[in-house]
Amino acid sequence: xxxxxxxxxxxxxxxxxxxxxxxxxxxxxxxxxxxxxxxxxxxxxxxxxxxxxxxxxxxxxxxxxxxxxxxxxxxxxxxxxxxxxxxxxxxxxxxxxxxxxxxxxxxxxxxxxxxxxxxxxxx
Amino acid sequence: xxxxxxxxxxxxxxxxxxxxxxxxxxxxxxxxxxxxxxxxxxxxxxxxxxxxxxxxxxxxxxxxxxxxxxxxxxxxxxxxxxxxxxxxxxxxxxxxxxxxxxxxxxxxxxxxxxxxxxxxxxxxxxxxxxxxxxx
Numbered sequence: 001x002x003x004x005x006x007x008x009x010x011x012x013x014x015x016x017x018x019x020x021x022x023x024x025x026x027x028x029x030x031x032x033x034x035x036x037x038x039x040x041x042x043x044x045x046x047x048x049x050x051x052x053x054x055x056x057x058x059x060x061x062x063x064x065x066x067x068x069x070x071x072x073x074x075x076x077x078x079x080x081x082x083x084x085x086x087x088x089x090x091x092x093x094x095x096x097x098x099x100x101x102x103x104x105x106x107x108x109x110x111x112x113x114x115x116x117x118x119x120x121x122x123x
Numbered sequence: 124x125x126x127x128x129x130x131x132x133x134x135x136x137x138x139x140x141x142x143x144x145x146x147x148x149x150x151x152x153x154x155x156x157x158x159x160x161x162x163x164x165x166x167x168x169x170x171x172x173x174x175x176x177x178x179x180x181x182x183x184x185x186x187x188x189x190x191x192x193x194x195x196x197x198x199x200x201x202x203x204x205x206x207x208x209x210x211x212x213x214x215x216x217x218x219x220x221x222x223x224x225x226x227x228x229x230x231x232x233x234x235x236x237x238x239x240x241x242x243x244x245x246x247x248x249x250x251x252x253x254x255x256x257x258x
Contacts, residue, residue, distance in 0.1 A: 012163050020170035054162075058235065061206035068182055 002120040004058030006051040010114055013050055014043040027053070027070040035076065047114035048107040049075045055118040056085060056103055060094055075105060083107055085118070099123070124254060126247065129176075133246045136171035140164055150244040151222070165238055172246060178253040208232045222248060 016023045024033060027050065036045040053073040062068050072091035078084050085103040087095055095103070102121040107114070134148045143158050154160040154168075169180045202212035213232060217225045222244035 008163060016163065016167055016170070020167075020174075022170060022173070023166075050163075061235070070182060 002059060002122070003117065004055040004060075004119075005115070005117040006054035006058065007113055007115045008047050008051045008054075010044050010047040010109065010112060013047040013114075017043065017046065029071050029074045031076050032074060041109075041111075044109040044111070044114060048109045048116060051114050051116035052083070052085075052105045052107055052118065055116045056087075056091075056105065059103070059118040059120050060091065060098065060100070062091070062094065075107070126251065129250050129254075130243075130247050132175050133172065133243060133250060136168050136175060137243060137246075140167040140171055148243055150242065150247065152243050153239075154241045154243070154245075155239045162238060165241065168246065172250055176250055176254060178250065178257060180249060180253065203234045206233050206235060208234060220245065 024046070028036070028046065032046075032049055036042045036049065039045045052075045053070055056073045057068065068090045072087060072089040074086040074088070075083050076086060083105050085105055087103070094100075098120070099122055100120045101123040104119045104121060105116055107116045109115070130150060134145065137143070137148050137154070137158065138145050141154075141158050141160055141164055147158065152158055154165065160168075172178070173180055197211075200209075202209055202215060208216060208228075208231075210230075212234075213228055213230070216232075216237070217223070217228055220240060222242055223240045227240060
């Protein structure tokens with residue numbers, strides 16, 4: 001336990017975003033929307049963040065049973081461009097419960113796919 | 124709204140989200156194994172149903188109240204330990220998802236894998252419950 005990985009198709013994210021108004025606002029935080037919307041390949045960035053959220057939830061062992069929102073996991077970039085995970089609500093509570101100090105993520109994307117992995121740092 | 128009307132609308136959403144033939148979609152069709160869905164497809168179906176029925180299906184609420192420890196004096200760890208369902212968790216899941224073939228919920232079943240159990244009827248039940256709550 002303590003690691004998670006996820007891969008998504010960029011086109012699928014784009015399709016969901018275009019077909020369902022609620023998709024972006026339900027899944028992404030304001031900071032994420034701001035960041036991704038400013039990018040040329042914004043769907044790649046949205047897709048990478050979706051994969052990151054899923055990989056974090058997998059690493060924490062969160063099934064669909066929990067009262068978890070997609071926006072409870074936020075991936076932002078620090079000044080050097082390194083992705084950083086912020087957590088809120090139920091996910092933040094779970095981190096505390098599982099004695100997780102920090103969550104590290106790594107993202108990668110091409111035109112077709114976005115992939116992310118997450119690792120829990122205990123302590 | 125009667126169950127048949129709900130079923131027809133759920134089938135329609137599944138057909139649109141997955142691009143499968145209408146004849147393939149039966150109440151007991153398993154979304155992942157029978158209809159080839161992936162986890163993002165479930166989200167697609169959820170958004171279509173929300174629009175169609177004017178309801179909101181929360182991420183965690185998709186799977187009935189199967190593993191809710193509320194109201195029974197149960198703790199989370201009575202039902203799931205390290206992501207794996209306990210014998211009590213398995214029993215409760217089978218009870219709360221009667222539409223799922225119980226033989227599919229085996230020892231060592233992981234909470235993360237619950238979406239792989241979903242059938243078309245699972246969504247019908249969720250919609251029914253949320254419509255009743257709304258009324």
